[in-house]
Amino acid sequence: DADVTQTPRNRITKTGKRIMLECSQTKGHDRMYWYRQDPGLGLRLIYYSFDVKDINKGEISDGYSVSRQAQAKFSLSLESAIPNQTALYFCATSDMGMGNQPQHFGDGTRLSIL
Amino acid sequence: QQQVKQSPQSLIVQKGGISIINCAYENTAFDYFPWYQQFPGKGPALLIAIRPDVSEKKEGRFTISFNKSAKQFSLHIMDSQPGDSATYFCAATYEGYGNKLVFGAGTILRVKS
Numbered sequence: 001d002a003d004v005t006q007t008p009r010n011r012i013t014k015t016g017k018r019i020m021l022e023c024s025q026t027k028g029h030d031r032m033y034w035y036r037q038d039p040g041l042g043l044r045l046i047y048y049s050f051d052v053k054d055i056n057k058g059e060i061s062d063g064y065s066v067s068r069q070a071q072a073k074f075s076l077s078l079e080s081a082i083p084n085q086t087a088l089y090f091c092a093t094s095d096m097g098m099g100n101q102p103q104h105f106g107d108g109t110r111l112s113i114l
Numbered sequence: 115q116q117q118v119k120q121s122p123q124s125l126i127v128q129k130g131g132i133s134i135i136n137c138a139y140e141n142t143a144f145d146y147f148p149w150y151q152q153f154p155g156k157g158p159a160l161l162i163a164i165r166p167d168v169s170e171k172k173e174g175r176f177t178i179s180f181n182k183s184a185k186q187f188s189l190h191i192m193d194s195q196p197g198d199s200a201t202y203f204c205a206a207t208y209e210g211y212g213n214k215l216v217f218g219a220g221t222i223l224r225v226k227s
Binding site for chain 2: 004031033040041042043044045048050056058090092094099100101102103104105106107108
């Protein structure tokens with residue numbers, strides 16, 4: 001979904017480095033999410049944000065932090081990267097409408113930690 | 115209790131055949147069950163979704179069957195095509211869970227021509 005842009009698309013780095021993954025959206029959605037995808041485990045929620053001042057931990061937040069710089073921008077940081085954080089990372093957005101709203105995903109960042 | 119179990123892990127189907135992917139859940143509070151389709155190098159995209167007040171929902175060649183008593187739901191792809199080759203994820207959530215999705219592990223579908 002071109003309306004949700006993730007940078008970088010690929011990143012290789014070393015253990016112990018601090019890494020930031022960025023997500024920006026032009027959909028005007030209030031809600032933003034960070035997931036990681038691992039083979040055989042599906043997508044697991046790391047952090048989510050319902051507006052600029054509302055940030056919440058997801059299922060697997062240890063070792064990660066986030067920043068919601070604006071309604072359109074939500075970044076994910078790995079403070080000190082470790083090899084088991086090697087994964088595919090996705091940002092998603094959804095509207096704040098009544099009932100369940102579909103989530104719209106970016107094309108992901110493939111992160112490798114050596 | 116928040117888990118969604120998906121099977122099979124991978125599936126190979128002949129062109130024109132029916133692809134069936136199954137999911138099961140435990141949390142009876144779940145009230146929205148979407149399926150996402152993911153092509154290589156792309157993010158997941160919503161394919162079709164169902165609420166438990168109906169037992170079936172059909173959109174083109176894609177059908178969700180829902181069995182509330184068994185806490186199971188499945189995706190059927192009729193007349194499967196090579197272009198349907200992708201990874202499929204079932205998911206679940208409920209009103210009041212902040213639209214957070216609990217995903218199944220995914221099924222890699224390959225349709226042979």
